[in-house]
Amino acid sequence: MNPFSTEALLAALKAQLPGVTVELQRNEAPSAQHSWLIAAQDAVVVAQWLRDKEGFDFCSNVTGVDWPTYLEVVYHLYSIEKRIGPVILRMRTGDRDKSVHLPSLTHVWRAAELQEREIFDLYGVIFDGHADLRRILMWDGFEGHPMRRDYVEPDDYEYEPTAHDHVAERASKHTTGGAE
Amino acid sequence: MGQIDQNLRIELSKQGIVTTTMQELYNWGRRSSVWPLNFGLACCAIEMIAASMARFDIARFGAEVFRPSPRQADLMIVAGTVTKKMAPMVVRLYNQMPEPKYVIAMGACAISGGPFKQGYNVLKGIDRFIPVDVHIPGCPPRPEALLHALITLQKKIDGQPLTGEDRPRHLNADLPSEFLVPTYGPNDLIPASNLTLWRPPQSPVAEPAEVPLATNAEGQK
Numbered sequence: 069m070n071p072f073s074t075e076a077l078l079a080a081l082k083a084q085l086p087g088v089t090v091e092l093q094r095n096e097a098p099s100a101q102h103s104w105l106i107a108a109q110d111a112v113v114v115a116q117w118l119r120d121k122e123g124f125d126f127c128s129n130v131t132g133v134d135w136p137t138y139l140e141v142v143y144h145l146y147s148i149e150k151r152i153g154p155v156i157l158r159m160r161t162g163d164r165d166k167s168v169h170l171p172s173l174t175h176v177w178r179a180a181e182l183q184e185r186e187i188f189d190l191y192g193v194i195f196d197g198h199a200d201l202r203r204i205l206m207w208d209g210f211e212g213h214p215m216r217r218d219y220v221e222p223d224d225y226e227y228e229p230t231a232h233d234h235v236a237e238r239a240s241k242h243t244t245g246g247a248e
Numbered sequence: 249m250g251q252i253d254q255n256l257r258i259e260l261s262k263q264g265i266v267t268t269t270m271q272e273l274y275n276w277g278r279r280s281s282v283w284p285l286n287f288g289l290a291c292c293a294i295e296m297i298a299a300s301m302a303r304f305d306i307a308r309f310g311a312e313v314f315r316p317s318p319r320q321a322d323l324m325i326v327a328g329t330v331t332k333k334m335a336p337m338v339v340r341l342y343n344q345m346p347e348p349k350y351v352i353a354m355g356a357c358a359i360s361g362g363p364f365k366q367g368y369n370v371l372k373g374i375d376r377f378i379p380v381d382v383h384i385p386g387c388p389p390r391p392e393a394l395l396h397a398l399i400t401l402q403k404k405i406d407g408q409p410l411t412g413e414d415r416p417r418h419l420n421a422d423l424p425s426e427f428l429v430p431t432y433g434p435n436d437l438i439p440a441s442n443l444t445l446w447r448p449p450q451s452p453v454a455e456p457a458e459v460p461l462a463t464n465a466e467g468q469k
Contacts, residue, residue: 206369207333211434214368221368222435227449228365235366 072152074102081117088114093158103142103156108170111159115143115176123149127177130184132191134216138163139193141170143180161193164216172198190215271410278322278348279310279405282398285321285341286314290328292355292388299391309398318344323401324378325394329357329364330371332437336429342378343426347418350405352397353380356387363387368435376441378427 078092089107106114118124124145133140139161146153161168172195174181184195185204192213195201203210212219225242228235257267288296300306300314315321318341330338342351353374356362364370374380381404382397389397408416417423427445430437441448 205333207432209432209434219368224372224436224440225366226372238366 074104074155077122077155078104080122081114084121085113085117090114101154101156103158105158105160108159108161111157111171111173112176114157115173118145118155119176123147124153124155125149126153127173127179128154130180130187132187132193132215134164134191135160139168139191141184141187141193143173143177145177164218168192169194169196171196172201174198189213192216274410275406275408279402281313282309282311282323282350282401282405283313283315283321284311284323284325285318285345286316287324287341288327289330289334289338290355290357292327292358295388295391296325296327296354296394299394304391304395306395306398309395309402311398318342319346321345322348323350323352325352325354326358326374326380327354329362330374331369332371333369333432335371335374335377335437336431338374339377339427339429343429347425348416349418349425350381350401351378352382352384352394352401354384354394354397355389356385359383359385371437373446376446377430379445 075092078090081088081090088110090110091105093103093105095101095103104114124147126146126148127143128146129142129144131142133142141159143157144153145155145157159170161170170193172180172184174184174195175197181198181200182204184198185201187193188195188198188201189203189205190213202208206214214221223242225235225238228239231239252267260267288294298304300312306312311323318324322345324338324342324345326338342349351374353359357364357370358374359380361367361370361372365372371377375383382400384393384397386393408414410419417425428439428442430439430442432438
């Protein structure tokens with residue numbers, strides 16, 4: 069992997085595309101993988117610039133994060149051609165319930181297709197412009213988004229002889245019907 | 249079976265006369281060619297594959313012919329985690345197998361849900377939907393454990409009488425050979441288990457209302 073400064077790349081981006089809203093989120097850990105927080109409306113422009121002008125041809129990972137007041141989507145990008153990376157893009161939704169739309173980057177990196185579906189399935193982020201936004205891990209007709217912290221699991225607890233910790237909690241809830 | 253004295257049989261075989269019974273011959277044939285269904289669900293399938301290769305050599309027991317179609321298979325090795333999404337397909341595959349058919353539930357996940365038992369998406373044991381003949385614990389079980397399960401199954405097949413009350417399911421037209429395929433609900437499978445096959449374990453202490461195990465004519469209803 070060649071030496072690579074995400075700050076310098078961000079400066080170049082701001083010089084070439086002055087209108088976009090991008091903010092550097094510093095990561096003070098030893099890995100120092102700083103990320104770019106981009107506004108949803110600028111995401112496609114930035115993504116196309118990264119792919120076409122800077123050679124970031126590989127989207128290795130897309131994941132979701134459930135924050136207390138919003139949902140976040142994180143893209144990890146590498147350049148196979150220049151052997152640099154990662155550039156980490158973050159996008160945030162307005163809130164957790166109503167304003168959960170974000171632009172899809174599948175037409176920039178096709179590799180994002182399945183992973184955006186997974187984020188839709190497990191976190192409930194709706195990707196505008198995704199060609200085939202269906203559930204992928206859970207079945208069609210499943211209700212809720214299980215990776216969210218507010219997801220309520222079905223009460224299918226069964227007796228276990230050595231229940232402890234959260235399983236014991238679940239057992240007591242199951243037997244008392246939620247009282248206590 | 250009991251028609252001929254065992255010592256006489258041994259004497260006869262020393263003279264080159266082999267005696268046998270229909271039942272022995274039939275069960276010997278069946279147990280010596282248990283063809284498994286070629287299907288795996290998770291990491292246990294890797295151990296199953298290892299068991300079928302030269303080092304462990306499941307062919308010693310006549311079970312090396314992994315069939316790619318349920319129509320040709322005698323044995324379903326449920327090797328791995330059965331997610332709720334996958335469970336209807338597993339039951340459907342089982343239903344499509346011809347009788348006589350057997351099931352080995354391989355590994356912690358297949359017998360109980362294993363480390364995923366308390367999760368929202370994993371079936372807590374395939375015995376909720378299909379009758380299991382041999383359970384193998386382990387995560388994953390060693391190939392030797394699978395071979396032991398196969399030997400256990402062969403002993404079971406050897407002991408099956410062809411007639412009478414205890415005859416196996418495939419010789420008794422009154423017993424079902426297909427089982428209920430669950431459908432997807434909003435959170436769980438519907439039904440969550442086949443209650444004719446499986447009942448939830450009862451807590452020895454605290455469960456408030458006992459579920460009656462079977463409603464019979466003498467009951468309140």
